[in-house]
Amino acid sequence: MNACQCIQGGPTVASTVPSVPTKLVDVEVATTSRRNVPSVVLTGTGPALGPGGDGIDVSDLTGKAGEAVRHDDRWTLGVGTGTLSDYRTAGAALARALSGEDAPKTADVLLTPDFDAEKVRAFVLGAALGGYRFKVTGEEAPRRVGSLRLITADTGFEEVLTSAALKAHALATATALTRDLANAPSNVKDPRWLATTAAKLADRVDGLTATVRDEKWLRQQGFGGVLAVGGGSSRPPRLLELTYGSTGPHLVFVGKGITFDTGGISVKPADGMHLMRTDMAGGGAVISALLAVARRQLPIRVTGLVPCAENHVSGSAYRPGDVVRHYGGATTEVTNTDAEGRMVLADAMAYAVRNLKPDLLVDVATLTGAMKVSLGLRTGGVFSSSDGLAADVIAAGAGVGERWWRMPLLEEHVSAVDSEIADYRQCPPGPGGITAALFLQKFAGDVPWAHLDIAGPARSEKVYDEVVAGATGFGARTLVELAEKYSR
Numbered sequence: 001m002n003a004c005q006c007i008q009g010g011p012t013v014a015s016t017v018p019s020v021p022t023k024l025v026d027v028e029v030a031t032t033s034r035r036n037v038p039s040v041v042l043t044g045t046g047p048a049l050g051p052g053g054d055g056i057d058v059s060d061l062t063g064k065a066g067e068a069v070r071h072d073d074r075w076t077l078g079v080g081t082g083t084l085s086d087y088r089t090a091g092a093a094l095a096r097a098l099s100g101e102d103a104p105k106t107a108d109v110l111l112t113p114d115f116d117a118e119k120v121r122a123f124v125l126g127a128a129l130g131g132y133r134f135k136v137t138g139e140e141a142p143r144r145v146g147s148l149r150l151i152t153a154d155t156g157f158e159e160v161l162t163s164a165a166l167k168a169h170a171l172a173t174a175t176a177l178t179r180d181l182a183n184a185p186s187n188v189k190d191p192r193w194l195a196t197t198a199a200k201l202a203d204r205v206d207g208l209t210a211t212v213r214d215e216k217w218l219r220q221q222g223f224g225g226v227l228a229v230g231g232g233s234s235r236p237p238r239l240l241e242l243t244y245g246s247t248g249p250h251l252v253f254v255g256k257g258i259t260f261d262t263g264g265i266s267v268k269p270a271d272g273m274h275l276m277r278t279d280m281a282g283g284g285a286v287i288s289a290l291l292a293v294a295r296r297q298l299p300i301r302v303t304g305l306v307p308c309a310e311n312h313v314s315g316s317a318y319r320p321g322d323v324v325r326h327y328g329g330a331t332t333e334v335t336n337t338d339a340e341g342r343m344v345l346a347d348a349m350a351y352a353v354r355n356l357k358p359d360l361l362v363d364v365a366t367l368t369g370a371m372k373v374s375l376g377l378r379t380g381g382v383f384s385s386s387d388g389l390a391a392d393v394i395a396a397g398a399g400v401g402e403r404w405w406r407m408p409l410l411e412e413h414v415s416a417v418d419s420e421i422a423d424y425r426q427c428p429p430g431p432g433g434i435t436a437a438l439f440l441q442k443f444a445g446d447v448p449w450a451h452l453d454i455a456g457p458a459r460s461e462k463v464y465d466e467v468v469a470g471a472t473g474f475g476a477r478t479l480v481e482l483a484e485k486y487s488r
Helices: 084-097 117-130 155-183 191-202 215-221 224-230 273-278 281-295 341-355 370-375 387-399 411-417 432-441 476-487
Strands: 003-007 026-030 039-043 068-071 074-078 106-110 147-151 208-213 238-244 250-255 257-261 301-311 323-325 331-333 360-365 380-384 404-407 449-453
Touching: 026 117, 026 155, 068 084, 074 084, 084 117, 117 147, 117 155, 155 191, 155 273, 155 281, 155 476, 191 208, 191 238, 191 257, 191 281, 191 301, 208 281, 215 224, 215 238, 224 301, 224 323, 224 341, 238 281, 250 281, 250 341, 250 476, 257 273, 257 281, 257 341, 281 301, 281 360, 281 476, 301 341, 341 360, 341 432, 360 476, 370 380, 370 404, 370 432, 380 387, 380 432, 387 404, 387 449, 387 476, 404 432, 411 432, 432 449
Parallel strands: 003 208, 026 147, 039 074, 039 106, 106 147, 250 301, 250 360, 257 301, 360 449, 380 404
Antiparallel strands: 068 074, 208 238, 238 301, 323 331, 380 449
């Protein structure tokens, strides 16, 4: 039975955002084409596909991934050399091409003989996510294709491809919801909205329980980091706890839920501050992953923790030089109020270690600008003292089109985390991404732990592959894939 326990108070915030979650393109697999339905023929540049065409003049086509060209009532779609990345790009390009005033309600995609489950999964991910749109407007949304049918000539392979398509659509749904939550404007998305929206979604899924705890409970329990960060806002913090399963290994995912980040007293520059509505992208990934794991009924136990707070400037904001006591008693010397993510994560991680007894602990956060410098805007950073866990995260991401790179926990910087007036120093000197991870490691105890810094790939300023401008939803698919691996 589902349960949604909401321990909180305060006024209701009127919603002016599009409905959550965003409706995605439906996809099915079949062995027969339909009459009077536009068809899509695949072309490519690799030897497996050749120029293709199926009777269509392809002399002017390159076959490169994403080249979508209309030929009356038919289309050609380039899939490049047929890599998984090419198929994601092609699927996304098709979804974008089949939009506008004359967008068909549906279309048939004629699969080539080389299609296997992995390629279907990549193509469906692209097709489901490529047409994603989030816009707060009074105008009617532009038309787009509502569904796609993938046509395979191999009748014995239909069930396998259908299973792959369903899994891919579930992963795309998790990504899209993460985008929805991160894109939502912060005049609507305060800590209460984020936590209660997640709880309402969880209440619709069998086996998933949501508990939302308010600032009074946080104060009683000693969540000093969350309270310090949220203390400068008139909209108080929350802690969201999502619980699924009762057997198997216990995974705990912790996601940063900063619904807006001014930087606090260490205020950010005005340029780019509007993007701080997406500073809870890690929390959004955790919420979406728990929903996906529960919908797929994976045989595993997973808990999601999302400490939600708004980091504002006011007379009650926390200050550089403050000493904050976290859940469990450890203290931190504050040196930069704009390093608020690690403050709320520390509380949630300490709570998880003490109360939930996890077999595995993973935190996800848009944590440091240093990671953008280190890895750019399309690769997430993985920090872990466990070689096996780091490899599992990277492999999980590779399987679902999310790229990760392992970063070092350098021993020579460990002592810098120590403070003279508290247990730990919030922003130790040294390489910012690494020292932030070393700070968080103090709160992981002896539990196998990985820190995922998604500051770069969580947002995009342009369209590429299946990504659109705005929040990307990065990380959600990796968490789902990681849970599936451990469920096996």
